[in-house]
Amino acid sequence: MMKKWVIALWLFSQYLTVAAAFPQDSARVQNDSIHNARLDNQMVRVQRYAAERLADSLKRAELEARVAKLSRTGNLEKSVLESQLNALRQHDSLKTVRQKKEIDSLRRFVKGFPVIILQDTLFHIYVRQGSFTAQDRAEAISKRIGNLAERHDFSPDSIQLSQAEFSTDIVYGSNLLVSVSGQDALWQNMSRDQLAESFRGKITSAVRQYRDETGWQTLLREAILAMLVIAVVT
Known part of the structure; x- marks a missing residue:
């Protein structure tokens, strides 16, 4: 009879151990999923910044070519194009800063x-x-x-x-x-x-x-x- 009680108590203690560990494991899995989702979102943002910067570079090259074809004398069209170029350069600088910030936070986790x-x-x-x-x-x-x-x-x-x-x-x-x-x-x-x-x-x-x-x-x-x-x- 005593032996049965000892076995029962041992089984109950094992159950409590597993039950206590299960919420922790579940919480860890949930935290890992959230962490991975955040990394995925950051990677998407980095790729989006890269695509936007490439598009801006192509547009900037087109504008620079158009400016180069214009005469050096001051004219309205040239002034407008140069203003657009300056705006693109400023936007590119901002996007570079944002992209670098994302990459700096990702570098600890992403393995090349x-x-x-x-x-x-x-x-x-x-x-x-x-x-x-x-x-x-x-x-x-x-x-x-x-x-x-x-x-x-x-x-x-x-x-x-x-x-x-x-x-x-x-x-x-x-x-x-x-x-x-x-x-x-x-x-x-x-x-x-x-x-x-x-x-x-x-x-x-x-x-x-x-x-x-x-x-x-x-x-x-x-x-x-x-x-x-x-x-x-x-």
């Missing part, structure tokens, strides 16, 4: 996708470009750098920066390695050119290291050392 060579991470990609997701871009960049490292005619000085309208491109000859956008720069908290130069230096160093570690001299030296070890052991 690594660009990897020789099992080492060179840098991370956070944003998409066109139809390429951040993961697609990271994988494509890793493959391009890997292909570059395999070239027998590789020359570090041939990795150059090329300025495009909306990006700073890292190229090797005519081959694109990385296209660094203003959005990439915002996520890395640098200017576009600073980030491109940083990426270029990391790519150059990584390719050099890869070639040093996989070159025929290194492989031959390791093979000789392996044979010496075998000879000593036997």
